[in-house]
Amino acid sequence: xxxxxxxxxxxxxxxxxxxxxxxxxxxxxxxxxxxxxxxxxxxxxxxxxxxxxxxxxxxxxxxxxxxxxxxxxxxxxxxxxxxxxxxxxxxxxxxxxxxxxxxxxxxxxxxxxxxxxxxxxxxxxxxxxxxxxxxxxxxxxxxxxxxxxxxxxxxxxxxxxxxxxxxxxxxxxxxxxxxxxxxxxxxxxxxxxxxxxxxxxxxxxxxxxxxxxxxxxxxxxxxxxxxxxxxxxxxxxxxxxxxxxxxxxxxxxxxxxxxxxxxxxxxxxxxxxxxxxxxxxxxxxxxxxxxxxxxxxxxxxxxxxxxxxxxxxxxxxxxxxxxxxxxxxxxxxxxxxxxxxxxxxxxxxxxxxxxxxxxxxxxxxxxxxxxxxxxxxxxxxxxxxxxxxxxxxxxxxxxxxxxxxxxxxxxxxxxxxxxxxxxxxxxxxxxxxxxxxxxxxxxxxxxxxxxxxxxxxxxxxxxxxxxxxxxxxxxxxxxxxxxxxxxxxxxxxxxxxxxxxxxxxxxxxxxxxxxxxxxxxxxxxxxxxxxxxxxxxxxxxxxxxxxxxxxxxxxxxxxxxxxxxxxxxxxxxxxxxxxxxxxxxxxxxxxxxxxxxxxxxxxxxxxxxxxxxxxxxxxxxxxxxxxxxxxxxxxxxxxxxxxxxxxxxxxxxxxxxxxxxxxxxxxxxxxxxxxxxxxxxxxxxxxxxxxxxxx
Numbered sequence: 001x002x003x004x005x006x007x008x009x010x011x012x013x014x015x016x017x018x019x020x021x022x023x024x025x026x027x028x029x030x031x032x033x034x035x036x037x038x039x040x041x042x043x044x045x046x047x048x049x050x051x052x053x054x055x056x057x058x059x060x061x062x063x064x065x066x067x068x069x070x071x072x073x074x075x076x077x078x079x080x081x082x083x084x085x086x087x088x089x090x091x092x093x094x095x096x097x098x099x100x101x102x103x104x105x106x107x108x109x110x111x112x113x114x115x116x117x118x119x120x121x122x123x124x125x126x127x128x129x130x131x132x133x134x135x136x137x138x139x140x141x142x143x144x145x146x147x148x149x150x151x152x153x154x155x156x157x158x159x160x161x162x163x164x165x166x167x168x169x170x171x172x173x174x175x176x177x178x179x180x181x182x183x184x185x186x187x188x189x190x191x192x193x194x195x196x197x198x199x200x201x202x203x204x205x206x207x208x209x210x211x212x213x214x215x216x217x218x219x220x221x222x223x224x225x226x227x228x229x230x231x232x233x234x235x236x237x238x239x240x241x242x243x244x245x246x247x248x249x250x251x252x253x254x255x256x257x258x259x260x261x262x263x264x265x266x267x268x269x270x271x272x273x274x275x276x277x278x279x280x281x282x283x284x285x286x287x288x289x290x291x292x293x294x295x296x297x298x299x300x301x302x303x304x305x306x307x308x309x310x311x312x313x314x315x316x317x318x319x320x321x322x323x324x325x326x327x328x329x330x331x332x333x334x335x336x337x338x339x340x341x342x343x344x345x346x347x348x349x350x351x352x353x354x355x356x357x358x359x360x361x362x363x364x365x366x367x368x369x370x371x372x373x374x375x376x377x378x379x380x381x382x383x384x385x386x387x388x389x390x391x392x393x394x395x396x397x398x399x400x401x402x403x404x405x406x407x408x409x410x411x412x413x414x415x416x417x418x419x420x421x422x423x424x425x426x427x428x429x430x431x432x433x434x435x436x437x438x439x440x441x442x443x444x445x446x447x448x449x450x451x452x453x454x455x456x457x458x459x460x461x462x463x464x465x466x467x468x469x470x471x472x473x474x475x476x477x478x479x480x481x482x483x484x485x486x487x488x489x490x491x492x493x494x495x496x497x498x499x500x501x502x503x504x505x506x507x508x509x510x511x512x513x514x515x516x517x518x519x520x521x522x523x524x525x526x527x528x529x530x531x532x533x534x535x536x537x538x539x540x541x542x543x544x545x546x547x548x549x550x551x552x553x554x555x556x557x558x559x560x561x562x563x564x565x566x567x568x569x570x571x572x573x574x575x576x577x578x579x580x581x582x583x584x585x586x587x588x589x590x591x592x593x594x595x596x597x598x599x600x601x602x603x604x605x606x607x608x609x610x611x612x613x614x615x616x617x618x619x620x621x622x623x624x625x626x627x628x629x630x631x632x633x634x635x636x637x638x639x640x641x642x643x644x645x646x647x648x649x650x651x652x653x654x655x656x657x658x659x660x661x662x663x664x665x666x667x668x669x670x671x672x673x674x675x676x677x678x679x680x681x682x683x684x685x686x687x688x689x690x691x692x693x694x695x
Contacts, residue, residue: 005169007034007178014169016162024158029687034179036170037201038684039163040227040649041150044207044216047116048145054090058121063144064092064128065114065136071107083107085115092119093127112136146209148216167205174198182677182684183230187670189662192225200226204650219652228651229659232441234685235648236667237678239444243294246445249423251292252395256318260347261311267346268307270455276304279449283312283427286447287396293425296443298433299451300621301585302458305429306336308451309398310343312427317349317376321395321424324378328401330355330531331538335560336400337379344377354380354389357531399428431585432578433621435629438653441660452622460619461588463596465572465612467604474568474597475516482520482547486592487564490550491583493571509570510550521545526552553583562590572598573608577628580615607631629654649685 005013011030012022030036051062066085074080081104083094094115096103107113117131136142152163173179179198188194203223207216215221265272272280279297286293299305313323325340327333333355340351352375354366369375373392378384415423428446439448466474478488490513492506510524523546525537541549542561549564553575567587572580580598588594598612614627653660671678 004176005033005173006176007032007037007173009033011036011166014166016165021158021162024155027155028153028158033170033173034684035687036166037174037179037205038649039152039167040204042153043151044148044213045116045151046148046213046217048148048209048213050114050144052089053085053087053092056090056092056119056126058119058126061116061118063114063116065112066092068107068109068111068113071104071109073104081107083113085113091125093122093125094131094133095122095127095129097130106135112138114142148207148211148213150205150207171202171205174202180680182674182681183233183666184670184674184677186673187233187666189666189669190229190659192222192659193229193666195222195226197226197230199223219650219655224650225656225659228648228656229663230681231648231651231685232656232659232663233666233670234681235441235651236444236663237670238682238686240667240671241678241682243445246294246423247291249292250290251287251423251425252319252321252393253290254287254316254319254321254395254425256315258315258318260314260318260349263347264310264314264343267343272307273304273451273453273455275299275451275453276308279308279451280311282447282449283308284315287312287315287425292423293427294446295427295449296439296446297427297429297449297451298439299429299431300433300454301431301582302589303431303451303454305400305431305451306339307343309400309427309429310340312396313340313377313398314344314347314349316396316425319395321393322370322373322376322378322391323396323398324380324384324391324394325398325400326380326382326384328381330357330381331534332400333379333381334531334535335538340377340379349376350374351377351379354378354383355531356381356383358383394424397424397426399426401430401432431582431621433625435622435626438629438657438660440664441653444664457591459588459591459593461584461594461596463584463598463616463619465598465600465616467602468570468599469602471599474599475513477597478513478548478566478568479517479520481566482517485563486566487541487544487546487561488548489564489567489586490548491567491569492550492552493569493574506550506552513548513550517548520547522548522550524550553579560589561586565590565592565594566597567595568597568599570599571601572612573600573604577611577614577624577631580611581621581624584615 009032010022011017011025011033012019014033017025025031028039030039045061047063049063050065051060053064053066056062056064064085064087066087068083069086069091070082070084072082074082078097081096081099083096085092085094094107094113112135113133114136115128115131115133117128119126119128121127134142150164150167151160152167154160154163177198179201181197183193200223203211203221204216204227212221216224283293283295283297286295297305297308299308309325313325316323325336327336333353337351337353344351352366352369354363354370358366366375366378367388367390370378371390371392378391383389434442478490481488490509492509506524506526510522514520514522523537523541525534529537537546537549540546541564544563564587567584569575569580569583575583584596587596598615600608600612604612611627611631614624618624651659670681
């Protein structure tokens with residue numbers, strides 16, 4: 001091994017790394033020594049102080065010491081060894097499921113033991129399950145650790161101890177001053193950016209004994225924040241690069257003569273709001289350019305995104321290209337199909353349908369019609385991605401409720417329109433309002449438009465929160481609403497992850513309501529019904545032939561029944577705010593005062609109370625989204641598993657909103673002053689893993 005190791009050397013040059021270990025390290029993106037330095041601790045274990053047993057709380061991790069007062073084998077579903085320890089301030093149970101005869105003898109009454117682990121609530125008192133432990137002889141003084149112990153993300157066959165040893169070697173390389181600072185002074189727009197990169201890395205891998213433990217555990221230390229700043233900047237720049245890459249492609253110039261658009265506006269029973277007009281203008285300007293549009297339209301429930309999409313589609317057809325609109329569920333896709341037929345058929349535009357549940361013969365015909373261009377607008381679900389779907393001349397891709405789709409699915413759909421170096425324009429829509437700072441990070445490769453006003457005459461929905469114990473009163477209220485010729489939704493939320501159990505619960509609720517209200521016309525709709533049956537029930541509800549519709553959350557998006565003025569949501573505490581807000585948006589679509597009842601099963605947690613009262617107090621999707629973000633984090637709001645948001649190493653979209661606020665401007669300065677460093681910065685943080693932005 002060389003005496004001097006440099007940051008760009010392969011990790012195999014480190015002590016203790018052979019072929020096998022190098023392969024495992026490669027799995028987690030570590031190839032060079034500097035990759036190790038940017039492999040940051042997930043968290044820290046604090047073994048620097050002993051905690052009194054009496055001070056422990058459930059879910060706390062810590063180091064404790066005590067004397068074993070009772071040691072016994074407990075037989076239940078699983079045999080376990082229980083050791084009760086005390087230290088004069090309180091007691092704790094250590095539970096081992098896997099133990100040997102010698103361990104059992106070793107952990108005897110009267111033995112002093114030091115343990116580290118997570119405290120949990122047990123059947124009778126607090127417990128640690130399989131803690132790390134050491135036996136301490138009476139006269140022995142065992143010092144505690146002087147430093148925090150970092151815990152790293154790892155992979156099978158790669159132990160924490162090995163990673164820590166390798167990082168010790170990598171940190172030594174920092175002494176050689178070979179780590180390049182890539183952020184120019186102009187792009188340091190936040191005080192945390194003033195810490196040097198070398199200082200920050202050294203600190204997070206080897207926190208000194210006097211480190212502010214709590215700050216590090218809370219990920220709020222200035223060194224962690226300095227790294228988060230650089231990571232967010234790298235992400236922003238990578239998204240900008242992707243945007244530029246997309247702009248290198250050609251897109252069809254879509255300029256129609258406008259007659260068909262005017263004709264649609266004339267036949268609509270309402271006028272567009274100022275916000276809708278503004279967003280339509282932005283889209284028409286985008287698609288008239290020879291570069292691909294990449295636009296996200298955010299609009300609260302009921303703000304009228306569909307008509308905006310329809311106007312963009314008409315312009316596309318008028319300019320001689322095809323358009324495609326994709327929705328996440330058959331129910332929503334069918335609703336779009338119905339709406340678009342009503343709007344577009346009178347203009348002589350042929351709308352077709354492509355979904356998973358078509359017969360082979362129907363599907364064959366649809367594929368022929370899409371390929372020949374006879375179908376000018378194709379509407380469907382993810383069935384549109386399949387290889388056999390080929391378009392004649394695709395100019396515009398519209399994706400509704402975009403966060404429901406995996407990135408690769410969206411990519412596949414855009415590639416359907418690829419001809420030579422031509423790609424279609426892309427419009428993505430969401431009714432999940434995303435707080436501005438988050439949208440600027442999550443969708444930095446998209447232009448964002450917001451429809452921020454509701455159509456005139458819409459009355460805000462009043463919302464009440466009631467316990468399940470008042471169910472009878474709610475049933476009476478439902479009866480009264482139906483007597484006034486109004487219609488009602490009763491939503492049964494997830495009782496269990498299983499769709500089957502969810503549908504069973506809905507069926508049972510429908511039966512109970514039918515017994516309680518025999519004179520009402522009650523129907524049921526859930527995810528396991530055949531598409532045609534669902535459509536028939538929804539159609540009947542829409543036409544006023546059903547008084548009370550019992551449904552699972554399949555009605556979350558897009559269903560439009562102006563006469564429905566009351567919604568009851570059962571087990572409301574089980575849903576996130578954004579989803580509850582979406583559901584509530586199904587009422588309040590007419591010109592009569594509408595109500596939503598959030599029924600919960602007591603007791604309600606503090607978190608649950610905060611969520612439900614937020615809905616009671618606000619009808620503004622952006623306020624609710626911000627609150628949802630604070631309560632549940634961005635993963636839930638954006639469906640991170642799918643959005644292609646990278647899993648950040650240090651940055652936290654929730655905690656680091658103050659950094660997010662300055663990052664776009666910092667990226668402007670970075671690219672203006674040091675564009676040649678952009679690739680190095682992105683590679684440092686994301687390696688070659690970013691390929692999701694072609695979407």
